[in-house]
Amino acid sequence: MRILLILEYDGTNYAGWQIQKNAVTVQEAVETAIFEALGQRCRVTGAGRTDAGVHARGQCAQFDIQSHIPPEKFSYVLNLVLPPDIRVRESRAVSGDFHVRKGARMKHYRYTIYNAPHASAIDRFTTAHVRQDLDAEKMKIAAQYLVGTHDFAAFRAAGSDIVGTVRTIYSIDITRIDENIYIDVKGNGFLYNMVRIIAGTLIDVGKGRTSPSAIPGILESRDRTRAGATAPAQGLCMMGVYYDSMP
Numbered sequence: 001m002r003i004l005l006i007l008e009y010d011g012t013n014y015a016g017w018q019i020q021k022n023a024v025t026v027q028e029a030v031e032t033a034i035f036e037a038l039g040q041r042c043r044v045t046g047a048g049r050t051d052a053g054v055h056a057r058g059q060c061a062q063f064d065i066q067s068h069i070p071p072e073k074f075s076y077v078l079n080l081v082l083p084p085d086i087r088v089r090e091s092r093a094v095s096g097d098f099h100v101r102k103g104a105r106m107k108h109y110r111y112t113i114y115n116a117p118h119a120s121a122i123d124r125f126t127t128a129h130v131r132q133d134l135d136a137e138k139m140k141i142a143a144q145y146l147v148g149t150h151d152f153a154a155f156r157a158a159g160s161d162i163v164g165t166v167r168t169i170y171s172i173d174i175t176r177i178d179e180n181i182y183i184d185v186k187g188n189g190f191l192y193n194m195v196r197i198i199a200g201t202l203i204d205v206g207k208g209r210t211s212p213s214a215i216p217g218i219l220e221s222r223d224r225t226r227a228g229a230t231a232p233a234q235g236l237c238m239m240g241v242y243y244d245s246m247p
Contacts, residue, residue, distance in 0.1 A: 001064070001065065001066075001071065001093050002060065002062055002063070002064050002065055002093065002094050002095070002096055003064075003065060003071055003074055003091055003092070003093060003094070003100060004058070004061070004062050004091065004092050004093070004094045004098070004100065004130060004168055005030070005044075005061045005062070005063075005074070005075070005078075005088050005090070005091050006058060006059070006060060006088070006089045006090040006091075007026075007030070007056060007058075007059040007060070007061055007086065007087070007088060007156075008056060008057050008058070008059075008086075008087045008194035009026055009055060009056050009059070009085060009086040009087070010055055010085040010086075010126075011026065011050060011051075011052070011055045011056070011126065011233075012053060012055075012085070012125045012234070013014065013031070013189060014026050014052065014053075014087060015052045016049065016050055016051045016052045016054065017048070017049045017050045017059070018046075018049045018231050019031075019044050026046075026050070026056075026059075026086060027044055027046060027061075029082065029083060029086055030044050030061065030078070030082070031043065031044050031063075031081045033078050033081045033086075034063065034065070034078065035069070036081045037077045037078055037080065037081050038065065038067060038069075038077070040065055040066070040067075042063040042064065042065050042191050043063065044061050044062070044063045045061060045062050045063070045099075045101060046059060046060070046061045046101070047060040047061065047100045047101050047104050047107070047108060047241040048058060048101070048104075048190075048241065049054070050236075050238055051193070051233055051236075052233060053123050053232075053233030053234050054233050054234075054236045054237070054238070055126060055234075055236070055237040055238070056237060056238040056239075057237055057238065057239050057240070058089075058108070058238060058239050058240030058241060059238050059241070060100045060104075060241040062094065062099070062100040063247075064099070068230065069195055071091055071092050072090075072092060073091070073093035074088070074089060075088040075089070075090055075091040077090060078091075078209065081131045082121060084227060103243050103244070104241050104242070104243060105188065105242055105243055105244055106170060106186055106187065106188060106241070106242040107186070107187060107188075107189070107190065107238065107241050107242070108184065108185070108186045108192070108238075108239040108240045108241075108242070109184075109185050109186075109195045109236060109237065109238055109239060110137035110183065110184050110185075110236075110237050110239050111128070111182070111183040111185070111195060111196070111198075111199040111231060111235050111236050112126065112127045112128070112180055112181070112182055112183075112237070113128050113129075113130050113134070113180065113181040113182075113183070113199070113203065113233050113235060113239075114127035114128065114129045114130070114177040114179055115130050115133065115134050115179055115180070115181050116129075116131075116175075117129075117131055120179075123136075123233035124234075125234050126234060126235070126237070127234065127235055128199075128234060128235030130203060130207075130229055130234040132207050134181060134203065134206030135205075135206050135207075135208065136142065136174055136176045136181055136206065138201075138205050138206060138208075138212055139174050139181075139183075139202045140174045140213035141159055141210075141212040142201075142202055142205040142210070142215050143172035143174055143202060144172070145181070145212065145215035145216055145219070146169055146172055146198060146215060146219070147169050147170070147171060148165065148168065148169065149167070149168040150166070150167070150169075150219050151165050151166050151219065152165055152166070152167050152194055152219070152224050153165040153222035153223075153224070154192055154193065154195070154218050154219060154221055154222050154224055154226055154227045155194045155197045155198055155201070155219075155224075155227050156192055156193065156194055156224065157191075157192045157197070157224075157230065158224050160179045160239055162192065163189060165222075167187055167188060167189050167190060167191065167194070168187055168188045168189075169185060169186070169187040170186045170187055170188070171184075171185075171186045172184065172185050172186075172200070173200075181206075183198070183199055183202060184239070185198060190211065193230050195236060196230045196231045196232075196233065196235075196236055197224075197227050197228065197229075197231070199226035199228075199231035199235065199236075200227070200229040200230055200231040201215070201218070201227045201228035202228070203228060203231060204228040204229075207226050210228065220223060
C-alpha cells in the first residue's frame with residue numbers, strides 16, 4: 001500500500017530534505033526510521049526539497065510498503081524511532097496513482113522576520129533577524145506586483161540550471177504581529193531559493209532601499225543581480241502542500 005505522511009521538522013540540524021553523500025538529511029532520517037521500525041527499505045518521496053536549515057510544518061511525503069499495520073498507526077510507530085526534531089503529524093493510505101510531488105497544485109511557504117533591535121534568543125533558529133525597522137505597508141504594496149504568472153528568473157539562485165522559470169504565485173500576505181513579520185507565499189511551484197529571494201527583496205523594500213514600483217522592472221529584467229539578497233534559511237518554513245482532492 002502507498003502511505004502518505006504529513007511531516008513537521010526543525011531543519012536546523014539537517015542539510016535539507018534530499019539524501020546527500022556525507023550529510024544528514026530529513027529524507028534519510030525518515031527512511032532509516034521506516035527500516036528500524038518496520039524492517040523494510042523504502043524510498044520516501046517528498047513534495048518539495050527544502051534546503052539546509054529550512055523547516056516544515058506540512059511537508060507531504062509518500063512511500064510504498066507491504067504491511068498489516070493500519071495506515072493511521074504508521075505515525076505512532078515512526079515517531080517512536082524518529083529523532084525529536086522530526087515528527088509525523090499524520091499518516092494515511094492513498095491510491096497507487098497518487099503522487100505527492102507531481103500531484104501538488106499549491107504550496108504554502110512562510111518566511112518569518114524578527115524585526116527588533118536585538119535578535120531573539122528563543123526564536124533564533126526559526127526567524128531571520130533584521131535590526132532596521134521595516135515598513136510593512138510598503139512591503140505589502142511591493143508583494144502584489146509578484147502575484148500572478150510571471151517569469152521569475154530574477155528570483156532564482158545564481159547557477160541554477162532550470163530552463164523553465166515561469167511560475168504562478170496565487171497570493172502573498174504580509175502580517176506584522178509585535179516584532180514578527182510573516183510573509184506567506186502560496187504558488188503552484190517555486191524555483192531554487194525563490195521564496196528566500198522574494199523575502200530578501202521585500203526586506204530591501206521595507207528598509208527603503210528598493211521602491212515597490214521597482215518590482216515589475218526586476219521581473220522583466222530576468223537579472224538575478226537586480227533582486228535582493230537570498231534571505232537566511234532559518235526564517236523559511238514549508239507550511240503545507242495542497243492537491244485537487246486531498247487524499
